[in-house]
Amino acid sequence: MNKILLGTLLVSLLAGCAGQDVKEQPKAGVEDKSASQTAQTAPSEQKAVEANPLKDPNNILSKRSVFYDFDKYDVKNEYKPLVEAHSKYLTGHKDAKVAVQGNCDERGSREYNLALGNRRADSVRKMMNVLGVPDSQIETVSFGEEKPRATCHDESCWKENRRADIVYQGE
Amino acid sequence: MRMAINRIMNFGHFFVAVLLAASGSANAALTIEIVGSGANQVPVAVVPFAGESLLPQAITSVVAADLQRCGLFKIVDSVGITPEPHEPAEVNYQDWRARSAEALAIGSILQRPDGKLEVRFRLLDAVKQVQLAGYSYIIDAAQLRATAHKIADLIYEKLTGDVGVFGTRIAYIVKSGKRYELQVADADGYGAQTVLASNEPIISPSWSPDGTKLAYVSFERKKPIIYIQSLASSRRQVLAQFKGNNSAPAWSPDGKQLAIVLTRDGSSQIYLVNADGSGLKRLSYSSSIDTEPSFSPDGMSIIFTSDRGGSPQIYRMAVSGNGAQRLTFEGDYNVSPHFSPDGKSFTFIQRINGSSFNVALQDLASGQMQVLTDTHMDESPSFAPNGKMLLYATEIGGRGILAAVSSDGRVKQRLSTRFGDVREPEWGPLSKDQ
Numbered sequence: 269m270n271k272i273l274l275g276t277l278l279v280s281l282l283a284g285c286a287g288q289d290v291k292e293q294p295k296a297g298v299e300d301k302s303a304s305q306t307a308q309t310a311p312s313e314q315k316a317v318e319a320n321p322l323k324d325p326n327n328i329l330s331k332r333s334v335f336y337d338f339d340k341y342d343v344k345n346e347y348k349p350l351v352e353a354h355s356k357y358l359t360g361h362k363d364a365k366v367a368v369q370g371n372c373d374e375r376g377s378r379e380y381n382l383a384l385g386n387r388r389a390d391s392v393r394k395m396m397n398v399l400g401v402p403d404s405q406i407e408t409v410s411f412g413e414e415k416p417r418a419t420c421h422d423e424s425c426w427k428e429n430r431r432a433d434i435v436y437q438g439e
Numbered sequence: 440m441r442m443a444i445n446r447i448m449n450f451g452h453f454f455v456a457v458l459l460a461a462s463g464s465a466n467a468a469l470t471i472e473i474v475g476s477g478a479n480q481v482p483v484a485v486v487p488f489a490g491e492s493l494l495p496q497a498i499t500s501v502v503a504a505d506l507q508r509c510g511l512f513k514i515v516d517s518v519g520i521t522p523e524p525h526e527p528a529e530v531n532y533q534d535w536r537a538r539s540a541e542a543l544a545i546g547s548i549l550q551r552p553d554g555k556l557e558v559r560f561r562l563l564d565a566v567k568q569v570q571l572a573g574y575s576y577i578i579d580a581a582q583l584r585a586t587a588h589k590i591a592d593l594i595y596e597k598l599t600g601d602v603g604v605f606g607t608r609i610a611y612i613v614k615s616g617k618r619y620e621l622q623v624a625d626a627d628g629y630g631a632q633t634v635l636a637s638n639e640p641i642i643s644p645s646w647s648p649d650g651t652k653l654a655y656v657s658f659e660r661k662k663p664i665i666y667i668q669s670l671a672s673s674r675r676q677v678l679a680q681f682k683g684n685n686s687a688p689a690w691s692p693d694g695k696q697l698a699i700v701l702t703r704d705g706s707s708q709i710y711l712v713n714a715d716g717s718g719l720k721r722l723s724y725s726s727s728i729d730t731e732p733s734f735s736p737d738g739m740s741i742i743f744t745s746d747r748g749g750s751p752q753i754y755r756m757a758v759s760g761n762g763a764q765r766l767t768f769e770g771d772y773n774v775s776p777h778f779s780p781d782g783k784s785f786t787f788i789q790r791i792n793g794s795s796f797n798v799a800l801q802d803l804a805s806g807q808m809q810v811l812t813d814t815h816m817d818e819s820p821s822f823a824p825n826g827k828m829l830l831y832a833t834e835i836g837g838r839g840i841l842a843a844v845s846s847d848g849r850v851k852q853r854l855s856t857r858f859g860d861v862r863e864p865e866w867g868p869l870s871k872d873q
Contacts, residue, residue: 376772378642379686379687379744380728380730383706409661415640
């Protein structure tokens with residue numbers, strides 16, 4: 269067991285990635301998507317992924333993004349099941365913490381978008397509050413339009429960027 | 440008459456040093472393209488100064504470029520008039536009237552034994568045949584460009600009656616790849632210096648009223664925090680790093696306080712804080728977004744963006760936070776207000792037909808609104824300190840560039856770098872000796 273765990277840790281360290289190997293006890297670390305592919309070559313890693321509902325592609329908990337209309341910050345009905353699922357997970361795992369990151373598309377004012385991104389993150393936080401998640405488990409942050417996921421200059425990218433992401437601590 | 444020229448150099452402070460890059464002025468220079476002109480252009484000749492050809496830096500070409508760029512002057516060619524006049528006695532006014540010149544700038548540059556340069560300059564009225572201005576400057580060679588801007592400012596002032604802004608500076612952000620640089624350059628785009636470099640976003644630079652400091656928002660600690668940095672020493676301090684976002688710094692006209700935006704109590708709200716970070720006081724109390732404060736020149740009121748009415752609009756409140764009134768009613772997206780230097784109007788960004796974002800100007804007394812630009816992704820407009828031009832960010836061919844437009848919408852300029860996106864400009868104040 270110790271050997272396996274050590275092996276996993278080494279792979280994680282070499283890949284510059286942390287947190288992939290833990291089940292329900294997230295650790296602090298930097299999100300690094302490029303590294304996770306390397307880490308998947310370790311057999312023990314596969315097991316860990318299966319055991320973690322947050323990483324299971326078939327589980328709604330693996331979905332993390334709530335999308336919005338232009339200049340809007342209300343959680344649309346289609347994303348309510350997603351926020352509900354994460355709220356249920358958080359109330360069942362008191363040691364888990366999330367950062368809700370608000371984002372906007374590039375149009376309009378950077379400062380207004382920073383404020384709008386905050387409202388988007390806040391809309392998810394407030395819904396989680398109503399569903400029983402205390403503020404101590406949620407941190408909100410806004411990136412405004414500064415960290416676009418998609419970088420083209422039309423609606424196909426803009427709709428990707430009007431978004432709040434739920435990021436678990438340690439991811 | 441020594442010129443006070445502030446240059447940013449010699450960074451070397453503990454934490455800041457890690458983030459700061461050596462300035463690369465050569466490839467960071469902004470290039471200017473003029474896209475329009477004023478209705479009435481004053482024909483003016485700028486005769487090459489005696490002794491100028493021996494210098495490393497031409498002076499009259501900079502003067503002429505300044506005057507031409509602002510769109511209010513037509514430069515009269517002086518080629519072929521021999522001998523070139525450098526003193527009033529050498530001027531044959533008939534030559535210049537034949538070329539329709541209404542004014543004439545002449546002068547000379549002398550090498551002094553102590554290594555300094557003496558620049559003598561006169562502005563002559565070619566119609567009345569009288570001297571309008573005469574100055575001399577004792578300078579170092581490094582001050583030649585700044586002196587040229589000063590001469591252009593004097594010509595502008597004498598011939599238009601307004602204060603010239605050629606000697607001012609601008610601040611802006613350049614993004615190249617993943618790198619963000621806060622830069623300061625002369626108003627003609629020359630002499631760009633990097634104030635701060637970071638791999639995380641930098642936004643909202645704001646000049647202190649005396650032009651010695653910049654407040655800005657940096658994401659270097661993974662969330663927006665407001666800093667104030669001295670340009671001369673590069674020393675900086677955190678102004679606000681409360682829970683949540685800290686952003687949108689705007690200086691009070693006396694430089695003692697800043698209006699800032701915090702989310703520490705929920706949604707984005709406007710607060711007042713002393714320039715040393717003490718004395719935080721909440722000004723706005725809404726459950727909606729209140730952001731982008733801008734002080735009136737008399738320091739008595741603040742205009743800002745709020746979505747309290749359902750869409751972002753411009754509001755004005757007293758500096759006490761009381762009596763907020765809505766100012767914009769046209770359209771469903773009006774943001775980024777900035778007061779004009781005379782306090783009679785404000786500029787902002789208006790979304791038009793749901794897709795175009797344009798610089799607009801609104802008169803406070805009449806409520807009359809005018810759209811000034813024909814670009815489509817405009818952001819961050821600010822006034823030149825004489826109120827005659829506005830600087831803003833826009834996008835051409837998918838690249839972020841800076842542009843300027845006169846307050847009557849006639850003269851348009853574009854400023855771009857060879858690399859990267861330029862954004863978040865703010866026009867600096869008049870320099871101290873203006």
